[in-house]
Amino acid sequence: xxxxxxxxxxxxxxxxxxxxxxxxxxxxxxxxxxxxxxxxxxxxxxxxxxxxxxxxxxxxxxxxxxxxxxxxxxxxxxxxxxxxxxxxxxxxxxxxxxxxxxxxxxxxxxxxxxxxxxxxxxxxxxxxxxxxxxxxxxxxxxxxxxxxxxxxxxxxxxxxxxxxxxxxxxxxxxxxxxxxxxxxxxxxxxxxxxxxxxxxxxxxxxxxxxxxxxxxxxxxxxxxxxxxxxxxxxxxxxxxxxxxxxxxxxxxxxxxxxxxxxxxxxxxxxxxxxxxxxxxxxxxxxxxxxxxxxxxxxxxxxxxxxxxxxxxxxxxxxxxxxxxxxxxxxxxx
Amino acid sequence: xxxxxxxxxxxxxxxxxxxxxxxxxxxxxxxxxxxxxxxxxxxxxxxxxxxxxxxxxxxxxxxxxxxxxxxxxxxxxxxxxxxxxxxxxxxxxxxxxxxxxxxxxxxxxxxxxxxxxxxxxxxxxxxxxxxxxxxxxxxxxxxxxxxxxxxxxxxxxxxxxxxxxxxxxxxxxxxxxxxxxxxxxxxxxxxxxxxxxxxxxxxxxxxxxxxxxxxxxxxxxxxxxxxxxxxxxxxxxxxxxxxxxxxxxxxxxxxxxxxxxxxxxxxxxxxxxxxxxxxxxxx
Amino acid sequence: xxxxxxxxxxxxxxxxxxxxxxxxxxxxxxxxxxxxxxxxxxxxxxxxxxxxxxxxxxxxxxxxxxxxxxxxxxxxxxxxxxxxxxxxxxxxxxxxxxxxxxxxxxxxxxxxxxxxxxxxxxxxxxxxxxxxxxxxxxxxxxxxxxxxxxxxxxxxxxxxxxxxxxxxxxxxxxxxxxxxxxxxxxxxxxxxxxxxxxxxxxxxxxxxxxxxxxxxxxxxxxxxxxxxxxxxxxxxxxxxxxxxxxxxxxxxxxxxxxxxxxxxxxxxxxxxxxxxxxxxxxxxxxxxxxxxxxxxxxxxxxxxxxxxxxxxxxxxxxxxxxxxxxxxxxxxx
Ligand SMILES: Nc1ncnc2c1ncn2[C@@H]1O[C@H](COP(=O)(O)OP(=O)(O)OP(=O)(O)O)[C@@H](O)[C@H]1O
Ligand SMILES: Nc1ncnc2c1ncn2[C@@H]1O[C@H](COP(=O)(O)OP(=O)(O)OP(=O)(O)O)[C@@H](O)[C@H]1O
Ligand code: SF4
Ligand code: SF4
Ligand SMILES: [Mg+2]
Ligand SMILES: [Mg+2]
Numbered sequence: 044x045x046x047x048x049x050x051x052x053x054x055x056x057x058x059x060x061x062x063x064x065x066x067x068x069x070x071x072x073x074x075x076x077x078x079x080x081x082x083x084x085x086x087x088x089x090x091x092x093x094x095x096x097x098x099x100x101x102x103x104x105x106x107x108x109x110x111x112x113x114x115x116x117x118x119x120x121x122x123x124x125x126x127x128x129x130x131x132x133x134x135x136x137x138x139x140x141x142x143x144x145x146x147x148x149x150x151x152x153x154x155x156x157x158x159x160x161x162x163x164x165x166x167x168x169x170x171x172x173x174x175x176x177x178x179x180x181x182x183x184x185x186x187x188x189x190x191x192x193x194x195x196x197x198x199x200x201x202x203x204x205x206x207x208x209x210x211x212x213x214x215x216x217x218x219x220x221x222x223x224x225x226x227x228x229x230x231x232x233x234x235x236x237x238x239x240x241x242x243x244x245x246x247x248x249x250x251x252x253x254x255x256x257x258x259x260x261x262x263x264x265x266x267x268x269x270x271x272x273x274x275x276x277x278x279x280x281x282x283x284x285x286x287x288x289x290x291x292x293x294x295x296x297x298x299x300x301x302x303x304x305x306x307x308x309x310x311x312x313x314x315x316x317x318x319x320x321x322x323x324x325x326x327x328x329x330x331x332x333x334x335x336x337x338x339x340x341x342x343x344x345x346x347x348x349x350x351x352x353x354x355x356x357x358x359x360x361x362x363x364x365x366x367x368x369x370x371x372x373x374x375x376x
Numbered sequence: 377x378x379x380x381x382x383x384x385x386x387x388x389x390x391x392x393x394x395x396x397x398x399x400x401x402x403x404x405x406x407x408x409x410x411x412x413x414x415x416x417x418x419x420x421x422x423x424x425x426x427x428x429x430x431x432x433x434x435x436x437x438x439x440x441x442x443x444x445x446x447x448x449x450x451x452x453x454x455x456x457x458x459x460x461x462x463x464x465x466x467x468x469x470x471x472x473x474x475x476x477x478x479x480x481x482x483x484x485x486x487x488x489x490x491x492x493x494x495x496x497x498x499x500x501x502x503x504x505x506x507x508x509x510x511x512x513x514x515x516x517x518x519x520x521x522x523x524x525x526x527x528x529x530x531x532x533x534x535x536x537x538x539x540x541x542x543x544x545x546x547x548x549x550x551x552x553x554x555x556x557x558x559x560x561x562x563x564x565x566x567x568x569x570x571x572x573x574x575x576x577x578x579x580x581x582x583x584x585x586x587x588x589x590x591x592x593x594x595x596x597x598x599x600x601x602x603x604x605x606x607x608x609x610x611x612x613x614x615x616x617x618x619x620x621x622x623x624x625x626x627x628x629x630x631x632x633x634x635x636x637x638x639x640x641x642x643x644x645x646x647x648x649x650x651x652x653x654x655x656x657x658x659x
Numbered sequence: 660x661x662x663x664x665x666x667x668x669x670x671x672x673x674x675x676x677x678x679x680x681x682x683x684x685x686x687x688x689x690x691x692x693x694x695x696x697x698x699x700x701x702x703x704x705x706x707x708x709x710x711x712x713x714x715x716x717x718x719x720x721x722x723x724x725x726x727x728x729x730x731x732x733x734x735x736x737x738x739x740x741x742x743x744x745x746x747x748x749x750x751x752x753x754x755x756x757x758x759x760x761x762x763x764x765x766x767x768x769x770x771x772x773x774x775x776x777x778x779x780x781x782x783x784x785x786x787x788x789x790x791x792x793x794x795x796x797x798x799x800x801x802x803x804x805x806x807x808x809x810x811x812x813x814x815x816x817x818x819x820x821x822x823x824x825x826x827x828x829x830x831x832x833x834x835x836x837x838x839x840x841x842x843x844x845x846x847x848x849x850x851x852x853x854x855x856x857x858x859x860x861x862x863x864x865x866x867x868x869x870x871x872x873x874x875x876x877x878x879x880x881x882x883x884x885x886x887x888x889x890x891x892x893x894x895x896x897x898x899x900x901x902x903x904x905x906x907x908x909x910x911x912x913x914x915x916x917x918x919x920x921x922x923x924x925x926x927x928x929x930x931x932x933x934x935x936x937x938x939x940x941x942x943x944x945x946x947x948x949x950x951x952x953x954x955x956x957x958x959x960x961x962x963x964x965x966x967x968x969x970x971x972x973x974x975x976x977x978x979x980x981x982x983x984x985x986x987x988x989x990x991x992x
Contacts, residue, residue: 098854137556140553153545236881237709237881239943244938245936266926266929271927293929309855311884323824323827324854324857
């Protein structure tokens, strides 16, 4: 990790969705706000991989989609090389799209079924003016396909002719072909079979290392996140509850929710603590008061029910949003 | 080659639709080769043989001016095809654009779709009648009016489908690649609408025949001298008791063609992307 | 036809040489081949394998639910408590289904009817198999909901499915499956749609219910962790065949099949750091590809003479440990 200014600084990012509750009679239902992302801050250094984990619906994807401006932010800042991208118009942001790219989860849905692989890959090259002639475009596509482990001959084919793993490689090629600086990977390997997932993970890791890209790696799979990340942020109901270097977070979680997550992973090799039955996840539509985790937290006290804990710096690059984080760390030591 | 294979796939095991397709091919051939095949000039009067029943010389008989019904039917096939294609083009271009743009730019779309709703509140024939009374009788105007009538339903259907496609991940992916609005609409969304549009076209083609016949019959459609199946029906209606063949042949031609086009449309619909199957329910 | 083996009276399910084929325009393709597995009362058998290897079809064949699909039983026998299910009349089969064996599926939302209250759906399931008054059935439904640990069952019984969380819906599905006090419960990916923390709860519930009722459980999953954690015995499937089967501990201590090894090494685990995953090369073959010999040979590092021509037989390595490989791995030192 470098000491230089971070590539991306996200400050108090909020993305809220407004929708109408189902109507009860003739009148339309009242407007409701769903705080999918509600005050997320983190830094991402050059060449660093930050993993984001958390349960379904906690807002992981929304963070990624807001940073790529697929979803409008409600408030907050995201400084990319010191320049706020959230306030930019679509036109002003377009040149930056080359540097900020996204890998999508579903390799079957993320490729246009009516375009050949060549047409799909040529589009970003043309838009960003990375090659002039048809030959140059082709050469660039061939190079990239080789880089992601595909035969350049596949160019003329359509997506339905490929397996899930191959399609995901094509999706990665579409991202790599513009030589981005920041890649947001949203569940990039979750839809793949285990044996294929390992290949694609290895590929992503190699490409990331070779080109020094910074990456936001979003996944619900803690094993995958541990494998690929330098640092990990744990989200719960729209907020980051803990951030730490990966070794620290997996060895000594400083937040009760992280501890629950780690205890819940099914282990292949025996010898883990029994799972404590901690109730169902709360919903983002009606988050509990105070610390959103308190209904499920074994350490919850009165202050947890009334006051929302802010992230506290615990040193060594870790922070935790828990009133009793100190107690947890002391206990584990 | 792939087109033939696809046709084979669509029509395999559907003998009724295949029969419909054959009939339509026959109509198209008749239209193309009308001048070669027609035994008489469709406009030529022959007072000597007024209202003669079907015979060796006049297969479909003759009308009250002594014009040969068979020849007029052949030329009528030309009109049927012109009206069908014309209406399809007008309906798909106008309706398709309105629907796609409305779904993509939701605010503007709100306004456009309300207008469409108002137009759709009229029964199709009534809307055509109202528009036709404002315009002169001509082939072009008939095509435009029928096209506009079916542009409304097309807009509705494409609105829904575009809305669905707009949420697809590949559209997000294109946005992330830097694609602009036009590129997303016409390069990414439109190609995925081709097969539903084809199905839609086949239904419009069929219903345009009925509309055109109805307009002709009411004396609002094509100019009376144009040999169209609708005009043939219209002119002969007062002779129905004396010369039933004058109604029989053009009527049968219209019904057969509309029915065939619908069968083909059904076959196409069943073969397309299951995502959209429920969206297209005829016009 | 009687079952030859009568010594183990607690043998619940015994499949022999089950072969399933799917009718396609290109002819009948084999999807499950020569599958022999057995399950005793009180035992949990795990079936693990990648997508499309035939896990679900096997369970549907046992349940007699292949009607209406293009899949047919081509050969083999499925003995349930000494009777060959495939030779029973549809009427006799229905009597067994739901009563003596039942099944839970992956997606709890689509398996519940959204327009009926969950209580009514459970009551329906109870009365379908045992005629009793609505009142008595409602009491039994409450009992079942308590059994699957739905908090406040009396208050929840009149909820609609959408008012429950995913984990609660899956509990309701389990309650319905238990309505007839089955001797055999087949769970096909019961937790795949759920979060890790909820998954841990559901798996724990299944294990506890199994202990309480003494039923046999067949658990199907693509997640080796889930299987390892819950099952007494494990069968690994690849492309329609069982390639290795052994007791859970036995399997992980003394793995013999290269595919099992590859699968294990492909999984990034949350407990350890590896720099590179050793991925299985190539891709999962599709149904219409014909592969002679061992189906794994195009991807197998150990493949040698005969692998591409001769189908390896299931060989015993221990009384309960079998693998299908010409060049099995040596036991770990
Ligand atoms: N466009 C939208 N409109 C309304 N609500 C939305 C929208 N997108 C997401 N949400 C809601 O916002 C919350 C966060 O969603 P998000 O997709 O970010 O979760 P996630 O952490 O990625 O979950 P998963 O692991 O299931 O992908 C959810 O409750 C979701 O229902
Ligand atoms: N109804 C069907 N029609 C045709 N093919 C089918 C059908 N059901 C399953 N298949 C095919 O049979 C094979 C085995 O399917 P099965 O559902 O048993 O796989 P699985 O192991 O359960 O996979 P997954 O983990 O994806 O659920 C697959 O290749 C599948 O494509
Ligand atoms: S703040 Fe309180 S309730 Fe929240 S995680 Fe910490 S101890 Fe638990
Ligand atoms: S039989 Fe041959 S190809 Fe198959 S797993 Fe064994 S060594 Fe590999
Ligand atoms: Mg997500
Ligand atoms: Mg399955």
